[in-house]
Amino acid sequence: MIVGEQKPFDEVWEMVKNHKQLTVFGCNTCVAVCHQGGNKEAEILASLLRMRATQEGVDMDIVNGGIERQCEHPFFESAQEMLEGSEAVLSLACGIGVQFVAEKYMSTPVYPALNTTFLGDVQEDGFFTEKCQACGDCVLGLTGGICPVSRCCKRVLNGPCGGSTNGKCEISKDIDCAWQLVVNRLEALGKLDDYEKIAPVKDWSKDRAGGPRSFKLEGF
Amino acid sequence: MTAATEKIEQPVGPEKPQEIPVDWKANIVAFACHYCAFxxxxxxxxxxxxYPSNVKVVRLPCSGKLDHSYILRAFERGIDGVFAAG
Structure with missing residues (x-):
């Protein structure tokens, strides 16, 4: 899922303080799982903004709402009226949702309340880790299911590098060496022979190097 | 209890530090669980x-019913403190 973190409250306030009306709009899928951008968080943020407006003596009508997903047209039906009547929207979605709302409502300013941080998993409640960089050319089949693109700090495809010590990365003692994990896993699978194979140069044109990507299904 | 003491002051901004009146009392909302605290x-x-008249008790079916929004709404409306009991 997509992981995001709420921007510092003062930064959010500075973005929206000059509006007379604001809709704080949650996205109840990915960013709700990480407790940053769901409809509940939208309600909380709207409340905090109302209190800030009162403190600053700013006359601003702040309402909150949300939908299940801000990156797909059909979900917007229930919120259409609310968004059309808004002077400005503060979206708690990831960068995709913010842009989607902005594209749908050309004349309405849309602000991001979150910093979209990475594609990750839920290791435990409240702890999320990066697992994929959407490089467009998956190598997990060769690396024992451990992604060197997202989990190796250097994105080394034939690792580990010389900075790997006791299974940790030289960047930080808190970061596992992805290649140590690859070796451990291949060993567990009895596939250490795979480790000996030299990975060819990766086709980065399928990553961002090829510009913004799109994918179209035939027959839709 | 008179109507005057019931009234919660509507906040008027921008907020400035003010002298605290001698007779000022904090407005407290107590959210109490039906089965124990209430x-x-x-x-x-x-x-x-x-118990002091500046504490207003709101009964909840369970303290697990207490939501972020209840507390924030109380503060938005000028409550000075929230007491959650359960």
Whole structure:
């Protein structure tokens, strides 16, 4: 899922303080799982903004709402009226949702309340880790299911590098060496022979190097 | 209890530090669980024990019903403190 973190409250306030009306709009899928951008968080943020407006003596009508997903047209039906009547929207979605709302409502300013941080998993409640960089050319089949693109700090495809010590990365003692994990896993699978194979140069044109990507299904 | 003491002051901004009146009392909302804290408050009433009039009790079916938004809404409306009991 997509992981995001709420921007510092003062930064959010500075973005929206000059509006007379604001809709704080949650996205109840990915960013709700990480407790940053769901409809509940939208309600909380709207409340905090109302209190800030009162403190600053700013006359601003702040309402909150949300939908299940801000990156797909059909979900917007229930919120259409609310968004059309808004002077400005503060979206708690990831960068995709913010842009989607902005594209749908050309004349309405849309602000991001979150910093979209990475594609990750839920290791435990409240702890999320990066697992994929959407490089467009998956190598997990060769690396024992451990992604060197997202989990190796250097994105080394034939690792580990010389900075790997006791299974940790030289960047930080808190970061596992992805290649140590690859070796451990291949060993567990009895596939250490795979480790000996030299990975060819990766086709980065399928990553961002090829510009913004799109994918179209035939027959839709 | 008079209407005047019931009234919660509407906040007027921008907020400035002000002198605290001598007779000022904090407005407190107490969210109490029906089965324990509220029952205890009820028992206190039966025992004719008094508690300050600046505490307003809101009964919840369970303290698990207490939501972020209840607390924030209370603060938005000028409450000075929230007491969650359960």
């Amino acid at each position: 029952a205890a408050a009820d028992l206190a009433g039966v025992m004719r024990l008094s």
